[in-house]
Amino acid sequence: MSKEENIKDTYKYLIGGYYGVREMDEYPLKEFVLKDIEDYIDNYRLENPMPDFVYEEAKREVEDKRELITKLQDALLVLPKVDASMELILMVKSRIKELKKEKNKKSF
16 A cells, blocks of 8 residues: 555545534533644645645545445544544444444344
């Protein structure tokens, strides 16, 4: 994997994690965590400069094509990086389990 691909993949899971946390309406401090993730992403982009169109393309791909369950799984990777509370991490894990149960019910 090239350095550019690695940067792009990391950026995708950071963005996915952001959108996963956005879905956690039951968490009262969500806005603060989202701000922390935005800051983390901004710092990542500064440390790993690439043309803006690469970042925008990756962002659109995550927004349009990733399922919610994948975004929540990305959030589990991002939340420790921003020192999010264990409460939110457990809420995300619980939501993933719920979505998997729903998906399995639909499969039958």
